[in-house]
Each structure stands twice: as structure tokens, then as C-alpha cells.
Amino acid sequence: MEHNILVVGGNGLVGKTIIRILKSRNPHVNIFIGGRKGGKTENDLKIDVTDPVTFQIISDKKISLVILSVNDKSDHILRFAIANGIDYLDITKPTPDLVKAYHIAKSNAVHSRIVFSSGWMGGIVNGLVKTLSNHTEDIQEVKLFVYYSVKDLAGESSAHFMAENVAKPFIRYENNRQVPVRHFLDSEDFNFTFGIGKREAYNFDVPDLYILNQIEKIPNVSVKMTYNSKLITWLLGAFQKIKLFNILSLKERRMVFGSSGKGDQSVFEIVVKTNGGNKKLSLQSTKGQAELTALSAVLHTEELLRNFHENAVYFSHQLHQPLSLLEKLKAYETINIQ
Numbered sequence: 001m002e003h004n005i006l007v008v009g010g011n012g013l014v015g016k017t018i019i020r021i022l023k024s025r026n027p028h029v030n031i032f033i034g035g036r037k038g039g040k041t042e043n044d045l046k047i048d049v050t051d052p053v054t055f056q057i058i059s060d061k062k063i064s065l066v067i068l069s070v071n072d073k074s075d076h077i078l079r080f081a082i083a084n085g086i087d088y089l090d091i092t093k094p095t096p097d098l099v100k101a102y103h104i105a106k107s108n109a110v111h112s113r114i115v116f117s118s119g120w121m122g123g124i125v126n127g128l129v130k131t132l133s134n135h136t137e138d139i140q141e142v143k144l145f146v147y148y149s150v151k152d153l154a155g156e157s158s159a160h161f162m163a164e165n166v167a168k169p170f171i172r173y174e175n176n177r178q179v180p181v182r183h184f185l186d187s188e189d190f191n192f193t194f195g196i197g198k199r200e201a202y203n204f205d206v207p208d209l210y211i212l213n214q215i216e217k218i219p220n221v222s223v224k225m226t227y228n229s230k231l232i233t234w235l236l237g238a239f240q241k242i243k244l245f246n247i248l249s250l251k252e253r254r255m256v257f258g259s260s261g262k263g264d265q266s267v268f269e270i271v272v273k274t275n276g277g278n279k280k281l282s283l284q285s286t287k288g289q290a291e292l293t294a295l296s297a298v299l300h301t302e303e304l305l306r307n308f309h310e311n312a313v314y315f316s317h318q319l320h321q322p323l324s325l326l327e328k329l330k331a332y333e334t335i336n337i338q
């Protein structure tokens with residue numbers, strides 16, 4: 001069967017990387033690139049997510065899967081995919097947007113696979129959690145620790161994510177109770193693997209909080225992050241304490257978070273607590289966050305292409321057998337897992 005795959009935001013950092021990895025592993029698929037400017041080849045489509053009139057070309061080109069790699073706040077692409085029975089994979093949504101989009105999808109009859117993979121690093125954390133315990137019901141607590149280097153490459157949209165969300169409170173879960181918290185507060189010591197060492201890690205909002213509690217029913221879930229620079233991590237905490245982010249404009253917040261480096265490692269670690277004790281999984285992407293996010297999107301795409309998944313709404317980890325996901329990640333050259 002012919003597979004026509006469209007990556008909307010395909011000119012961006014993550015979108016381009018998705019296309020590179022997808023093409024190299026699946027030379028037979030026909031890949032289209034969607035962006036506001038269009039381009040020179042017939043596979044460059046002029047699509048603006050804010051303007052649904054531009055979506056006609058998605059039907060004209062008989063696209064069977066849309067991968068969304070640019071923020072679409074109004075969920076125009078999601079609604080179009082549902083209305084036209086097109087598979088949809090979305091790596092973009094911060095938690096509140098994900099909850100909204102999930103409810104849109106659940107309240108419609110779907111005739112395609114609608115997949116949300118907005119969790120940390122393209123929605124693989126939840127799958128990896130399941131490799132640490134045979135029964136999710138036995139898990140009492142999941143803690144995710146993120147190491148984020150400001151030297152890593154970051155696209156404009158990714159940088160805007162933090163600027164838009166830093167001043168908003170969010171929810172972590174304690175015995176299924178929703179505890180409102182804010183970014184960069186409540187520090188916790190964590191000893192990171194891969195030579196990083198002991199760091200203070202601070203509150204961080206990623207959709208895995210919602211997915212692990214509300215979907216996977218794990219009673220205690222928290223996520224903490226640290227930057228590569230201890231000074232920056234501490235400063236952001238101090239700014240949050242004095243509520244500086246609340247008075248900065250969005251433009252000013254974008255200046256604080258908007259930098260992109262030349263490339264660095266990205267690391268996350270999952271600690272799972274069961275009656276049997278604690279287990280930890282540590283993952284390092286030596287080529288950084290964009291490479292890992294893109295690889296995850298490709299692994300989800302390959303699941304949709306190769307294996308049977310009925311038409312329904314999914315979180316991306318639900319497409320995979322956890323151990324098979326783990327093996328595929330381990331097999332990738334620039335990923336190390338302990």
C-alpha cells in the first residue's frame with residue numbers, strides 16, 4: 001500500500017529531523033513537507049495551520065498520515081484529520097492543550113488512528129515506565145528527572161513553549177490528589193547518570209504528568225528538571241520565587257528562554273516505586289532532544305505503518321509493546337540506556 005505522509009512544520013528543527021530519520025529507515029514512503037512558505041518541489045505543500053482553507057491540498061495529495069510538528073493552538077489540523085479519516089500523530093502539545101485536544105478527539109467518532117505523542121521526548125516515557133514493572137497497577141509512584149542543556153539545539157517553537165508556560169501553575173499528583181505547583185520551585189536533589197552528577201531539580205510541566213495519573217492511574221507522579229548550568233537553574237528558581245515571570249511580557253520571556261546552542265546531550269531518568277522497591281531507567285540522547293523526539297515520532301509512525309492498530313484515539317506509548325520500544329531505542333546509534 002502507498003503511504004503518503006505529511007509532516008506539517010517539516011521545515012522546522014524537529015520536523016526536518018523526523019523526515020531525515022523516516023526516509024533513511026523507510027525509503028519507500030512518500031513524504032510531503034507542510035509549511036507556510038511552500039517550496040520548490042511538488043512535495044512541498046503550502047499549509048498554514050491557522051488557515052484551514054489551505055488544507056484542501058492534504059486531500060488532493062491523498063495524505064494518509066499527518067505528523068504535526070508545529071503548534072496548532074486551535075486544533076484545526078486535528079479536526080481536519082478526524083473529519084477526513086486521516087491518521088494523525090501530534091508531538092506538540094503542552095499539557096493543557098493536550099487535555100483539550102484529547103477531549104475533542106474522544107468526543108468525535110474517529111475513522112482513523114489519532115495519536116498524541118506530546119509527552120516528554122515524543123511520548124516514550126510512559127512506555128519505558130512499563131518496562132520497569134510487570135503490572136502498572138503495582139506502581140505507586142513515578143518520578144521523571146530531566147536534564148536539559150541550553151547548549152542543545154532548540155527550534156523557535158520549542159523555546160516558545162517554556163516562555164508561554166513558565167508563569168502558569170500546573171498539576172502534579174500526590175495520592176491521586178491534584179497539587180498545583182509552579183515551574184522551577186520545590187527543588188529536589190538527584191544524582192544524574194552519564195557523568196552529570198548531583199543536581200538540584202525543579203518542578204517542570206510535561207504531559208506525562210497527566211497521562212501517567214489520569215490515563216495509567218499511577219497515584220503519585222512528579223517531574224523535575226535541571227539545566228546544564230547550575231547557575232541558570234538556580235536563577236530561574238529565584239525569578240519564579242519573586243514572581244518575575246508574571247510581570248515580564250511574552251516577548252521578554254521569549255528572550256529569556258529563546259536561545260539555541262550548537263548541540264548537546266539530552267538525558268532523562270525515570271524512577272518507579274513499587275512494593276518490591278525502586279527501579280530506575282536512564283536514557284541519554286547524545287545528539288540531543290530534537291533527534292530523540294524525532295526518532296520517537298518515527299517509531300510511532302512505523303507502528304502505524306507496519307502493525308494493526310484499529311481506528312481509535314491513542315497516547316503514543318499505547319501503540320508499542322514496552323520491551324520492543326525499549327529494544328528499538330537501544331538499537332539507535334546515538335541513544336544510551338542504563
Ligand SMILES: NC(=O)c1ccc[n+]([C@@H]2O[C@H](COP(=O)([O-])OP(=O)(O)OC[C@H]3O[C@@H](n4cnc5c(N)ncnc54)[C@H](OP(=O)(O)O)[C@@H]3O)[C@@H](O)[C@H]2O)c1
Pocket residue numbers: 008009010011012013014015034035036037038047048049050069070071091092093117118119120121122123154155156157158159161289290293
Ligand atoms: N514532545 C516533545 O518532546 C517535543 C520536543 C521538542 C519539540 N516539540 C514540539 O515540536 C514542535 C516543533 O518544534 P521545533 O523545535 O521543530 O520548532 P521550529 O524549528 O520552530 O519549527 C516549526 C516549523 O513550523 C513551521 N510553521 C510555523 N508556523 C506555521 C503555521 N502557522 N503553519 C504551518 N507551519 C508553520 C515553520 O516553517 P515555515 O516557516 O515553513 O512555516 C517552522 O519551520 C513544537 O511544537 C515543539 O513544542 C515537542
